Amino acid sequence: MAIATSRLLPTTTGPASASRFTLFSPSSVNYSLLCRFSSSSSVASLQQPISLKFVVNNKFRNPSSLRICSAATSSSMRIGAPPEMTSQASFLDRKESGFLHFVKYHGLGNDFILVDNRDSHEPKISPEQAVKLCDRNFGIGADGVIFAMPGINGTDYTMRIFNSDGSEPEMCGNGIRCLARFIAELENLQGKQSFTIHTGAGLIVPEILEDGQVRVDMGEPILKASDVPTKLQPNKDQTVVKSKLEVDGISWKVTCVSMGNPHCVTFGTEVSENLQVDELNLAEIGPKFENHVMFPARTNTEFVQVFSPSHLKMRVWERGAGATLACGTGACAVVVAAVLEGHAGRSCTVDLPGGPLQIEWREENNRIYMTGPAEVVFYGSVPL
Numbered sequence: 001m002a003i004a005t006s007r008l009l010p011t012t013t014g015p016a017s018a019s020r021f022t023l024f025s026p027s028s029v030n031y032s033l034l035c036r037f038s039s040s041s042s043v044a045s046l047q048q049p050i051s052l053k054f055v056v057n058n059k060f061r062n063p064s065s066l067r068i069c070s071a072a073t074s075s076s077m078r079i080g081a082p083p084e085m086t087s088q089a090s091f092l093d094r095k096e097s098g099f100l101h102f103v104k105y106h107g108l109g110n111d112f113i114l115v116d117n118r119d120s121h122e123p124k125i126s127p128e129q130a131v132k133l134c135d136r137n138f139g140i141g142a143d144g145v146i147f148a149m150p151g152i153n154g155t156d157y158t159m160r161i162f163n164s165d166g167s168e169p170e171m172c173g174n175g176i177r178c179l180a181r182f183i184a185e186l187e188n189l190q191g192k193q194s195f196t197i198h199t200g201a202g203l204i205v206p207e208i209l210e211d212g213q214v215r216v217d218m219g220e221p222i223l224k225a226s227d228v229p230t231k232l233q234p235n236k237d238q239t240v241v242k243s244k245l246e247v248d249g250i251s252w253k254v255t256c257v258s259m260g261n262p263h264c265v266t267f268g269t270e271v272s273e274n275l276q277v278d279e280l281n282l283a284e285i286g287p288k289f290e291n292h293v294m295f296p297a298r299t300n301t302e303f304v305q306v307f308s309p310s311h312l313k314m315r316v317w318e319r320g321a322g323a324t325l326a327c328g329t330g331a332c333a334v335v336v337a338a339v340l341e342g343h344a345g346r347s348c349t350v351d352l353p354g355g356p357l358q359i360e361w362r363e364e365n366n367r368i369y370m371t372g373p374a375e376v377v378f379y380g381s382v383p384l
């Protein structure tokens, strides 16, 4: 009997006895469950279907039985999967109509709903549906929805992505690492793999490494002001490096870089270059950069602190997603800006709130390489 281990993650912060769990069961079946909570001796016997959210350490492939070891309880619980779940068919093969079957992934906490869209170049859901599904209270909760689609012009696959506000960006660094791992799972591929992915930023090549991390050739940075795009007055070489941007009466020094999507990188203001990023009120200042008139396509904004020429710390306010725990294209733009402004070398560790990324801007080919994790959070189905 296959035992898939998992951990319960209470989705509420209330006392353990009040923990509520949400499972997106791969079908409409819910589970009845007997729960013992460590904070009370009474056994809460819940006969009506409730649901659980759990992190499945193994693939949800043959869950003839699941042992649930709850973080909220000291005891383990056993639930039986409904009959149809015990077939060899993997959850990933489910195709019931009227439901969206998805896998939730995250790259350093920048989280996405991944959809197997290999049968069509048309996304399975609309931007409006993506907004609803990304809602962290009324939906699944995510920074965006990513579609694995058939390749174009000889690439293995195509990636399209909707931000949580429904807008469609050209590229997503953390997202393409998650997409690579998702594709490997769909194709049942183990070990080192690399894929050619057509994106709005052109050809991107993620490679799954032996240790499960993903290294991505993110292509070349775009520095020409009109291509970022930004309306800021460019320097003689058409780039915007350490230029002045007025936001709410404060003069920021910014460098603008596109990784297929626009980025405005700042290390500080005209008055103080030594930014303490943890002190920033992103919710207050982020939207003013994102929607600034100088960025006709809006912009992602990265606020950077320099620890050393090879160690940077950043926080990000993303276009169409707000403050996220990580931004892969943003980390790449940050290293480019740090080199151009003379703060750092071409190989850096970039600390993000969700964890570190390794970024290298190679001089010999002008391409940027990003290395970082991509993890499954849970599998689910949601009625459309």
Ligand SMILES: N[C@H](CCC[C@H](N)C(=O)O)C(=O)O
Residues within 6 Å of the ligand: 110, 163, 168, 169, 170, 171, 172, 173, 174, 175, 261, 262, 300, 318, 319, 320, 321, 324, 326, 327, 328, 329, 330
């Ligand atoms: N919100 C971004 C797309 C996602 C980028 C970020 N999540 C990454 O990892 O690169 C934009 O509208 O350009």
